Amino acid sequence: MPTLTIDNQIITVAEGASVLDAAVALGIVVPHFCYHHTLGAIGACRQCAVTILEGSQKGLKMSCLIAVEDGMVVSTCEEESVAFRGQVSEWLMTNHPHDCPVCDEGGECQLQEMTIGAGHGIRRYRGNKRTYTNQDLGPFITQEMNRCIQCYRCVRTYKDYCGGEDFGVMGSQQRVFFGRFKDGPLESDFSGNLIDFCPTGVFTDRANRFRTRSWDLQQAPSICPHCSLGCSTFPGGRYQELQRVRSGGNRLTNDSFICDRARFGSDWNNHPKRPREARISGEKVEFSYALELLEERLEKLVEEYGGEALRLLGSPRASFEANLLLKNLAEKYGAPAPYYDAHPRRAFAARMAASIPSGQLASLKQLRDSDLILMVGVDPLAEAPVLALALRQAARAGTRIVALDPRPLELPCDFEHHPLTQESLLRGLSAPEENELLESLRQQLEASQRPVLVGGGELLGGEGLRLLLHFSESCCGSHDCLIFPVLHGPNSFGGGILGATGDSNRNLIEDLENGNVRALICVETDPAIEHSEPGRMQLALSRLEFLAVFDHLPTNTVATADIFLPTRTIYECAGTFINNEGRMQAFDPVLEPGIPIVVTGSGGHPPRQFETTPPGSAPRSAVHLLQWLLKDRNDLFGLRRQIVKELPCLRDLDRLEAGDNGRRIADCGDKLEESRTEIWAQEGELQVLPITARYGSDLYSRWSQSLTSRFEEPSVWIHPVEAAERGFVNGQKVVLRTVVGHFHLPLVFKAKMARGRLIVPCLPGTPLEVFTPGGLSLPCKIYSEVDNA
Amino acid sequence: MKKLLLKKEIDAFRKKAQKLEHPREMVIDLLRAIQDHFGWVPDAGVELAADILGVPPIEVEEVATFYDKIYRQKVGRYPIHICDSICCWTRGGEEIAAHLQQQLGIKLGQTTPDGLFTLLPTCCLGGCGRAPSIMVGKRFYGHLTCDGLDQIIARLREEAVG
Ligand code: SF4
Ligand code: FES
Ligand code: FES
Numbered sequence: 001m002p003t004l005t006i007d008n009q010i011i012t013v014a015e016g017a018s019v020l021d022a023a024v025a026l027g028i029v030v031p032h033f034c035y036h037h038t039l040g041a042i043g044a045c046r047q048c049a050v051t052i053l054e055g056s057q058k059g060l061k062m063s064c065l066i067a068v069e070d071g072m073v074v075s076t077c078e079e080e081s082v083a084f085r086g087q088v089s090e091w092l093m094t095n096h097p098h099d100c101p102v103c104d105e106g107g108e109c110q111l112q113e114m115t116i117g118a119g120h121g122i123r124r125y126r127g128n129k130r131t132y133t134n135q136d137l138g139p140f141i142t143q144e145m146n147r148c149i150q151c152y153r154c155v156r157t158y159k160d161y162c163g164g165e166d167f168g169v170m171g172s173q174q175r176v177f178f179g180r181f182k183d184g185p186l187e188s189d190f191s192g193n194l195i196d197f198c199p200t201g202v203f204t205d206r207a208n209r210f211r212t213r214s215w216d217l218q219q220a221p222s223i224c225p226h227c228s229l230g231c232s233t234f235p236g237g238r239y240q241e242l243q244r245v246r247s248g249g250n251r252l253t254n255d256s257f258i259c260d261r262a263r264f265g266s267d268w269n270n271h272p273k274r275p276r277e278a279r280i281s282g283e284k285v286e287f288s289y290a291l292e293l294l295e296e297r298l299e300k301l302v303e304e305y306g307g308e309a310l311r312l313l314g315s316p317r318a319s320f321e322a323n324l325l326l327k328n329l330a331e332k333y334g335a336p337a338p339y340y341d342a343h344p345r346r347a348f349a350a351r352m353a354a355s356i357p358s359g360q361l362a363s364l365k366q367l368r369d370s371d372l373i374l375m376v377g378v379d380p381l382a383e384a385p386v387l388a389l390a391l392r393q394a395a396r397a398g399t400r401i402v403a404l405d406p407r408p409l410e411l412p413c414d415f416e417h418h419p420l421t422q423e424s425l426l427r428g429l430s431a432p433e434e435n436e437l438l439e440s441l442r443q444q445l446e447a448s449q450r451p452v453l454v455g456g457g458e459l460l461g462g463e464g465l466r467l468l469l470h471f472s473e474s475c476c477g478s479h480d481c482l483i484f485p486v487l488h489g490p491n492s493f494g495g496g497i498l499g500a501t502g503d504s505n506r507n508l509i510e511d512l513e514n515g516n517v518r519a520l521i522c523v524e525t526d527p528a529i530e531h532s533e534p535g536r537m538q539l540a541l542s543r544l545e546f547l548a549v550f551d552h553l554p555t556n557t558v559a560t561a562d563i564f565l566p567t568r569t570i571y572e573c574a575g576t577f578i579n580n581e582g583r584m585q586a587f588d589p590v591l592e593p594g595i596p597i598v599v600t601g602s603g604g605h606p607p608r609q610f611e612t613t614p615p616g617s618a619p620r621s622a623v624h625l626l627q628w629l630l631k632d633r634n635d636l637f638g639l640r641r642q643i644v645k646e647l648p649c650l651r652d653l654d655r656l657e658a659g660d661n662g663r664r665i666a667d668c669g670d671k672l673e674e675s676r677t678e679i680w681a682q683e684g685e686l687q688v689l690p691i692t693a694r695y696g697s698d699l700y701s702r703w704s705q706s707l708t709s710r711f712e713e714p715s716v717w718i719h720p721v722e723a724a725e726r727g728f729v730n731g732q733k734v735v736l737r738t739v740v741g742h743f744h745l746p747l748v749f750k751a752k753m754a755r756g757r758l759i760v761p762c763l764p765g766t767p768l769e770v771f772t773p774g775g776l777s778l779p780c781k782i783y784s785e786v787d788n789a
Numbered sequence: 790m791k792k793l794l795l796k797k798e799i800d801a802f803r804k805k806a807q808k809l810e811h812p813r814e815m816v817i818d819l820l821r822a823i824q825d826h827f828g829w830v831p832d833a834g835v836e837l838a839a840d841i842l843g844v845p846p847i848e849v850e851e852v853a854t855f856y857d858k859i860y861r862q863k864v865g866r867y868p869i870h871i872c873d874s875i876c877c878w879t880r881g882g883e884e885i886a887a888h889l890q891q892q893l894g895i896k897l898g899q900t901t902p903d904g905l906f907t908l909l910p911t912c913c914l915g916g917c918g919r920a921p922s923i924m925v926g927k928r929f930y931g932h933l934t935c936d937g938l939d940q941i942i943a944r945l946r947e948e949a950v951g
Pocket of ligand 2: 031032033034035041042043044045046047048062063064065
């Protein structure tokens with residue numbers, strides 16, 4: 001590792017690092033625009049000049065382009081380089097409108113910082129400035145081209161890194177314009193990264209325009225709750241209102257990027273219908289009263305009927321700590337171990353993923369660095385969007401990506417797609433040696449240096465993941481074949497760890513139906529939405545003697561609960577999620593809970609705080625509620641230490657800090673000996689597969705009003721050949737009959753999907769919301785609307 | 790209504806695109822062909838080219854807007870590019886530009902009301918040895934004088950009528 005001197009300070013950095021990297025590591029500010037560690041150096045802005053005093057190339061150089069050498073001596077303060085940087089800055093600023101007072105970027109603007117850093121304080125240019133007509137880029141992003149300094153970061157982010165196809169750079173010279181061919185919403189699922197990457201105020205958050213100065217925001221490092229990847233985020237809010245989510249920076253996971261679902265789908269936190277008060281049978285009551293009543297009723301129940309009469313349901317949305325406390329609560333009352341996902345098949349998938357030896361799990365970083373990727377039963381853009389970005393980075397480096405999946409997959413990169421039905425995938429995995437395709441892929445994986453298997457828990461289920469795990473073992477050549485399981489929610493994996501010790505043959509709905517269970521406590525979950533058979537679950541819930549719900553989303557189950565206690569969201573409390581690769585990651589509170597002041601003060605100015613509820617009635621975290629019931633007085637740190645004692649595989653939990661890179665769990669112990677027989681439909685029977693829609697499938701997106709512009713219209717998909725055989729035409733209205741009901745839908749042709757199957761995306765707020773993704777395909781019949789009549 | 794391209798030309802381009810490993814290399818040819826037909830390249834022309842080449846329209850637009858000899862706005866029948874680079878400047882380029890503006894009664898960037906001429910400044914036309922120079926459509930004129938210019942304009946006017 002080379003050692004060099006910069007401004008009389010000595011540092012040793014990794015081989016291949018640039019002089020700019022080394023300076024940044026020393027805390028020396030070298031102004032720069034076009035360089036970003038994820039995008040690489042192109043030497044376009046000429047802002048990062050330094051003087052190399054000793055080294056193979058001496059003189060004034062662009063620090064982002066020069067690799068460090070041993071014994072190199074660099075100065076950032078030579079008169080020549082200082083003058084050069086000042087001059088470049090002055091050029092970059094000639095056309096800038098100097099409109100910082102009305103610019104949302106102000107206060108967190110790289111251009112402000114770099115201009116000052118480059119020593120350019122006084123404008124000499126007095127001529128006309130270039131001005132542009134801005135484009136309307138849709139509901140998420142505002143464009144203000146006059147502020148552009150042509151560093152090209154936006155195109156490199158949007159097109160090169162994220163693979164967007166509707167954005168580019170037009171014109172030449174003074175007329176260079178960064179935007180779309182025509183006005184219209186940006187199409188990429190990662191468009192919001194423009195906001196983080198533009199070093200000036202050209203692309204800013206539209207919904208929050210002119211609302212908050214960055215220095216007035218309350219911000220804290222957090223974890224995205226929308227899927228199982230656990231991308232690091234940096235949310236900010238003010239006056240009890242969550243206003244924005246930006247990407248955090250975890251080089252082992254999402255690096256510096258998040259998806260639009262995460263960035264623009266955060267207003268569920270401020271949902272006008274968010275339940276914020278304790279209720280008993282729908283009536284508002286005082287918080288402490290409800291809590292005491294719950295305790296009283298639990299005790300009475302257990303006294304009368306024993307712990308067997310009580311069931312507890314945790315969730316992939318709740319923090320690991322809350323789920324663990326739920327387990328303690330079960331022990332306290334002698335109730336059977338809790339369930340950690342209302343959906344039994346997803347829960348099994350999570351247990352299976354959590355049983356994969358930790359060293360065999362791949363991180364997103366390992367995926368980006370992989371040299372052969374086989375995806376089995378995953379639709380990244382729907383189930384784990386940033387995975388699609390990682391795949392793209394691998395593909396850009398020449399990695400081959402093969403996908404086996406029944407859905408008409410789309411990815412922002414080239415890949416090979418074999419549209420196999422869910423059943424033939426599962427059958428293939430159960431006897432891979434008999435399957436030509438799998439056998440040839442196995443050989444190729446075996447021959448690769450850094451192969452990774454990506455497995456979708458939703459489509460494959462626990463059984464499929466188990467088969468995939470076996471398959472991966474047969475793929476280990478001189479190198480391990482790593483697995484990247486994709487699960488349902490931010491803490492699915494955590495639930496999988498906790499669930500592995502429970503009796504896996506139990507089934508919540510059967511428990512409820514057999515009549516012995518009288519009470520259920522649900523923590524941050526709505527089984528009537530998330531269970532695989534929502535209708536059946538709803539009925540079972542209605543038969544309970546009492547149903548207690550702790551949650552923060554306005555679900556139906558919250559409305560019908562006998563005892564409801566509002567909880568804080570992840571933006572209002574601290575906790576831990578364990579992501580799909582077993583990485584424990586902590587999040588910190590951003591805001592105090594409470595109705596946003598813009599609501600209570602009806603938007604008046606100056607904003608004043610009005611309380612509509614008695615003091616002490618604000619929501620508490622699920623952890624707090626459970627600790628109260630358990631009479632556990634630990635603070636969060638104490639609680640984590642306790643957990644480490646109980647579960648040694650989580651040994652680093654008490655060393656986590658929000659905003660760090662998280663820590664992998666150690667191996668959780670024995671292999672999960674769980675296996676379930678699933679009855680896989682035969683080829684040739686017409687079946688319909690409910691799938692995760694790209695927007696709206698996770699419960700947080702479902703209650704994010706800002707995302708609705710991206711929700712698709714309900715439809716049923718079919719392969720054109722299949723349709724032709726049955727005499728259907730594209731777009732025709734059909735009736736789809738299934739066990740969950742019949743639906744009038746337009747039939748949409750998808751040439752890239754599997755034959756012999758229909759597909760419906762599960763869309764909230766439409767008749768299709770009764771389907772739950774994560775199960776097997778269902779038998780169905782399809783008629784043209786006319787025949788049906 | 791003028792067509793962007795004839796059907797048989799479109800077919801020929803499509804056929805050629807199929808044979809090429811990187812069809813986008815035809816982008817200039819295509820834009821030129823559309824321009825020859827239509828006089829300039831409207832949005833629909835960019836979209837047609839993108840469709841033939843199998844690329845998103847923005848990628849065609851990036852090229853179309855980079856080159857000033859591809860017209861993305863309506864121009865007169867004879868677009869006149871007046872060189873404003875250094876050799877022409879030393880040899881009276883500014884007078885040429887002024888004379889043309891005065892004769893045609895329009896400024897740089899404008900089109901005469903009869904739709905015949907558009908004046909556009911351009912950088913070096915590569916004809917420095919014959920400076921000062923202009924280019925009308927694809928025709929190059931060098932060693933210009935004001936009289937010479939008047940004759941060229943007159944000839945073009947006749948050509949347009951005839
Ligand atoms: S990929 Fe998943 S975890 Fe990452 S930002 Fe998007 S929804 Fe959140
Ligand atoms: S950062 Fe080095 S040239 Fe732009
Ligand atoms: S400078 Fe006019 S043609 Fe070269």
